[in-house]
Amino acid sequence: MTEPAIQIRDLRVTFGGVVRAVDGVDLTLHQGEVVALIGESGSGKSVTLRSLMRLHPPRRSRVEGSITVAGRDVLAMSERQLADYRGATVSMIFQEPLLALDPVYTVGEQIAEVIRRHEKASRAEARARALELFQKVRIPSPERRLDAYPHEMSGGMRQRAMIALALACRPKVLLADEPTTALDATVQIQILLLLRELQREFGLSIVFVTHDLGAAVEVADRIAVMYAGRIVEEGSARDLIRDPRHPYTIGLLKSRAEGALAKGSRLDAIPGSPPDLAHLPPGCPFAPRCPLAIEPCRADRPPPIPIGPGHAARCIRTDVSPGLLARHPEPAPA
């Protein structure tokens, strides 16, 4: 058994001393595995992802716990080690490539720059590598596009260019922060397929953050559902879609407008709104919105309850929770 690509133990991230954005996250990612972190805004999914790169400003945030990536302790790295680690071991792609790419350099120059910063490569070698990457991410007429500025490219092309940039130094782990959210449907599926293909080709480990269950299912082997700073349910994509156990996961699945529904029928919405992270209730944070909540739910935070191999939910009512799903027909594949 090789060592895991990413191992997060009891990660806690606090902002401004009060807002507990991440509240005890454990996550293990094996080499060559794709995990999707899904959740709503404020669930802590992006904060968890950024912690893996140590992108939070040290002054305003406190990060506790341990993060090991490719055998190295990320939280103990010096600034210099961190600079080497970012890009070479782990790299990241963002929702809005226009903000992540430098507007005053061509994309080709930016990729070559990154290669030359991390490795000894001549200008010509770096450019050749950039061209190769552009071919890998399926950018049409790559030769010409290398000399384009970010604003001259369409949304889908920019996202491909950013993926090429992220893969420039052959990282082992790719962190993707809602990379397809801002894209049109027909482009989104292309990018999702591209990620899947690159993952296989390079043997990448990917952490894919999204709020869209559909996008997660398209790329991920495993899915971790986050709520109020914790992973409330984790399992293979199949387990999570076919046999969800946490009432929140079930609620997410059931509230989707999916397939043909009778006209005038209502969606099975989760009532209420996500909790205020500065004033979390003492027990399960989902209890105020949960149809199955009982007294012990409001008293203590539930531990992860194992359900099957690699499938666990932080819910003490997993024995009765499948009943929630039965009230509605299972979502039909489109």
Add this chain to the structure above:
Amino acid sequence: MIPEDRGGPAQPLLTVKGLLKHFPVKKGLFGGASAKVRAVDGIDFEVLKGETLGVVGESGCGKSTTARLLLSLIDPTAGEIVFDGERVGSRALSLKEFRRQCQMVFQDSYSSLNPRLTIEASIAFAPQVHGVPRKEAVGRARDLLARVGLEPRRFAERYPHELSGGQRQRVNIARALALQPRLVILDEAVSALDKSVEAQVLNLLLDLKEEFGLTYIFISHDLNVVRFISDRVMVMYLGKVAEIGGSEEVFERAQHPYTAALLSSMPSLDPDNRTEVAPLAGDPPNPIDPPPGCRFHTRCALVEPVCSAKEPPLAATEGSHRAACLAVQPGSGHSLAPAATSVELAA
């Protein structure tokens, strides 16, 4: 103040004829030759009383421009909008009166509320513009807040930044309803919300529609949501209508290859049956220089030489279902074109 239904239920609430909007753009550093963005390039459609018309399409297809054109927030280059039998801007229906009967909810819940006004003042603003005394307008604002699920005592005097996205969007809906409009245009109104909140707001929209007898134009890029809420659906591509018809007809028996591609681009939500091939390659083309003939022919799997030569009209295929594709139009010259009756496109 409830506006009267003039033409009876059979008369469409809104009829749009030849709506056209071209934005001029400067092209090139030296030539200065002016090009045009054909944002909306001649569209016709009707919205029936009491229905929800869904409008779908990708960025640059002109769906948001259409919404702004309908409310005269931007001036059309050409075209005519008829509201319940009267042309908007005519003597019988002034623009101000039309705007009272037709309201809009925007995507960005934060940007669509004045940060310096309490939400109660924001909702009461429009009725005051139309001459309702302040006291009455505020009273109505509080009623509406209660109606959209925000307890007036707790929320009326708050400022927008003190609310969550879902709560702000409820306020925006209340604001749109404050004038007791007949038509509400929802421009990506739920797209920025979290999924669990989105479902709540969709249910709210359905409740309000029943209670106030509203007609909706629901613009969204999310096909699942459009299918759920719409009676009829209009698919737009590069400033043109590609297909329009009953919601189930369009989703179950898509006639236009673009609609079919959009539908199969939706993630499957089935881990054992993932999408293997992307239905379309590349991005939507730029509306500055749309391709000649059928605008979709550059990305279409069924493309034939005739497609770049001839612009397909939006013609009926079955009942009220219409599609702008030569492959489904008899006698169009496309090899797949049916002889006399329509043939369904493999989905």
Add this chain to the structure above:
Amino acid sequence: MAALAQQSIVEAPQPKTTGYWTGVWRRLRRDPVAIFAGLVILALILMAIFAPYIAPADPYRASSLRRLRPIGTAGYPLGSDELGRDMLSRLIFGARLSLFMGITPVILAFGIGSAIGIFAGYVGGWVNTAIMRTIDVFYAFPSVLLAVALSGALGAGFGNALVSLTVVFVPQIARVAEAVTTQVRSRDYVEAARASGAGGFTIVRVHVLGNVLGPIFVYATSLISVSMILASGLSFLGLGVRPPEPEWGLMLNTLRTAIYVQPWLAALPGVMIFITSIAFNLLADGLRSAMDVKQ
């Protein structure tokens, strides 16, 4: 399920609702630099108002015997100037004219410039282009040069100096006003107000003014220091306040002959100008960040 929409939203307790200015003040209070700068300005204003009670001597009384006494001389805590007048008293009285010359043109320009800029920004189109290009003509001149040229053309004197300074600042404020108004005009709430049939005047009054005056005001505050320095410059060149009135710029001018004899003494009016202008700048900075709602 229809009942769901009626059901009020369950959520964690929220802090009591606060008005916009309460929030600004709360954030400003947490900014020690801005608070300190504000206190310095307050002190300067109080000093100007109560000058006759604070000043130890008559700022106009000259003494040909006790000229250019160094700082710390008995009876002259900050020395005496080239005509033997008490420096401390002259600096205290000088705050009156200097602050007046610094603040008045900015207030006038704030009114005129905002009106022009908001009008141009809200109307937009070719009207905007016409107004803003005209404004740009003024903007093209360096402000010092423009102030000197205008004062020179209008003739030396206190009132003319105020007018020329106002003219210098109007284009600058109008530009900022136009920029923020254009930005606010494109917000959805302005669109929504238009879509509800409101007229342009109502929209400006209810939705635009409240959102643009703040940023323009902050910018104007930062101009006060520029105005003070320019006013001092005009006085220095003999185009503004005339001797024997105590005014910091003019004092700097008349003391320049003594710079080799008493360099510290000659620098004192400059120090006052520096302290005042930096205080206004720091306050403007603090206000800017305190007025950012998305905190």
